[in-house]
Amino acid sequence: MQDSDKIISYHEMVAMEKMPLQRGMVFSDGKRKHSILLMSQRKDAVYNDGFDENGNLIYEGHDARAEGGIDPKEKDQPLETPNGTWTENGKFYKAAMDFKSGLKKDPELVKVYEKIDVGVWSIKGFFQLIDVKQVSDGKRNVFKFYLKPVLTKIFNRVEDLPFNRLIPTSVKVKVWERDRGKCVICGSAENLHYDHDLPYAKGGTSLTEKNIRLLCAVCNLKKHDKIMMFVCYL
Template sequence: MAYKSIISYSDIVRREDIMLQRGMNYRIKHGYSIILMSVRKGAPYKDRWHPDTGILEYEGHDELKRKGINPKKEDQPLETTSGRLTENGKFFQAAADYKAKKRKPELVQVYEKISSGIWCDRGKYELIDAKIVSDDGRKVCRFFLRPAKAPFRREPFLKVTRAIPTPVKVEVWKRDQGKCVICGSKDNLHFDHDVPYSKGGSSITAKNVRLLCARHNLSKSDKIMSFAPWFATIASAMIEKAG
């Protein structure tokens, strides 16, 4: 269930085998790009999730800080002063080429910051659109990414309503003190639906979400899978008896 796993920044560095010094990273090492994002209060950029579609709307990055300018007052650049593409420009070009049917959508690994030093692996997304919009008197890049389907996930594409909102994740993390509620482990943590979503469990309240380590998360899944054939046998027998 990698799409829900909790990791630290150092875990990200080990996994990607590179130090990520910025939020936008176009093809820096692997065959995909990486973005770091956050919808927390006080986040430097206006990233947002569209719960009705599962689309991630990601804001481009500002001009680099330098003496005499306020990056938040300057247009977000697509090129450097020497004419080279910035990360904004690289992502923008990739989106434009996809829309022009010149290439497949750029595959992007997304990590969402949910608390200080704590990140959530959001999995792989596809960059499908990019726009330049006016925001408080300056030009800002907006990038649109949709969840990637198999083979990048082990499980089928998840419906948006199953996704756990960031505020709920933060609340659960604080409540469970950043450890598995069963064994207290702080490693390989996952957000788990106490009552499975498939059985009517909610994603929008912390009451139905808890932290589990990978071992207990898999253990729960195994129990559900082993229960299914047993239940089917009983149900079949009851139907035959009733008939």
């Protein structure tokens, strides 16, 4: 049971990070072990987040504040604030460029949360910030941050995480709606996780809602115990 499959409320997310998360981008500035990004692929998403063919998360930068009656979607996404300090775009941009140029040995470690429903979030997992580009969306220039999924280990080690192990946001949203936000076994709405019906290690896929369901922590543990008991009898 991976943290990346855990479902949490906004208040639980704030408690985990020990800080308010009104902004979708929070750079660590060396004060934390990781930076934070909040993403959404819902139909009402404000930004265009997604994944490329290599499994890297493509996270769109954030707009300038609405000022002077000008639509932020008509303005280039800013690197700096009006008083000359870095925006969160700028901080992430500098970290990515420093890694690419060799000024920074290790890429920035980023924890990503994804929005499932109003007030409902899921831990997407940890990623490394490996690249950034500034591109035109047809109206203005926006930032695209590229992040590689990784598994975090003890002693601050990380390993690459195969992309097909990640449950796509679209699948998570469909499963949440289908299972009505409750454990499919006991009906609990507490401590929910996304569970593979057929485990990934046994050939199960993460890419279709047919193999994913909602389980509470108790039922998930019971399932794990049954699998281990079966293995012991082999």
